[in-house]
Amino acid sequence: MNEEKVTCKDVMSHICESLSEEINSPKCVAIKDHIENCEGCRSYFDSVEMTIELYKKCTETLPDDLHKKLMDYLELTDEQ
């Protein structure tokens, strides 16, 4: 695909797919080139990436009492 035909809208609708994936199709290469040269799309790319990073940090720790409740429910014990 000709790089000149890639618009910001094209980039926005395909950018997610290119995150964390190896994509070397002509369209993706054109998109990557576009991102390099378009401040708006670069910001968009960065913000989608940051969205993923923020959610990765949202972990929920198993409360201590739930381990015991689970073992009781399954009729298992921690004993050696």
Next chain:
Amino acid sequence: MNEELLIASAKNGDRKALSELVKKYEQTIYSFAFKVCRDREKAENMMQETFYSMIKSLHQFDGNSKLSTWLYRIVVNHCLMEARKNSRYTFVEQETDESLFDEKYIADWSTLPIKNLETNELRTILDSAIDKLQPEYRVVFTLRDVEEYSTEETAKMLELSVPAVKSRLHRARSFLRNEITKAFQN
């Protein structure tokens, strides 16, 4: 004892081996269930049901996939069954690409005060955004982006085609990103 031996012993009725397997994966499964169910009590129930299913069906586990992958498949099924009992979600498939990828959302996040936010405030914004996301999309986003399974592995776990996973992921990421942007703009 390595995992393969633990599984073999557990299949032979060794309760201690079963306990070890539960202990090894309880945090992972609880955390995943919470990310999908968004509720501690439901996450607890999903975790219990997942390990109950594991114990009941372990003899069917053929070792062709990792045990963790097999457990994710079980917990996903339980969570989606639970989620289908209610339909309070606002993000549905009819949201068009036009609205999802509107250029008004090209906001520069470097100007947003994300780094100045207290962790709790940020958590509230993230929770509110993911709460609106349909569970089918939440599951794809969590498996692919948070748990870092490949698109192909995610597709296998969810019995979806690779293009379907990509499409859901792509829409989920954009939706969440847009919701966060809106929260800062308001």
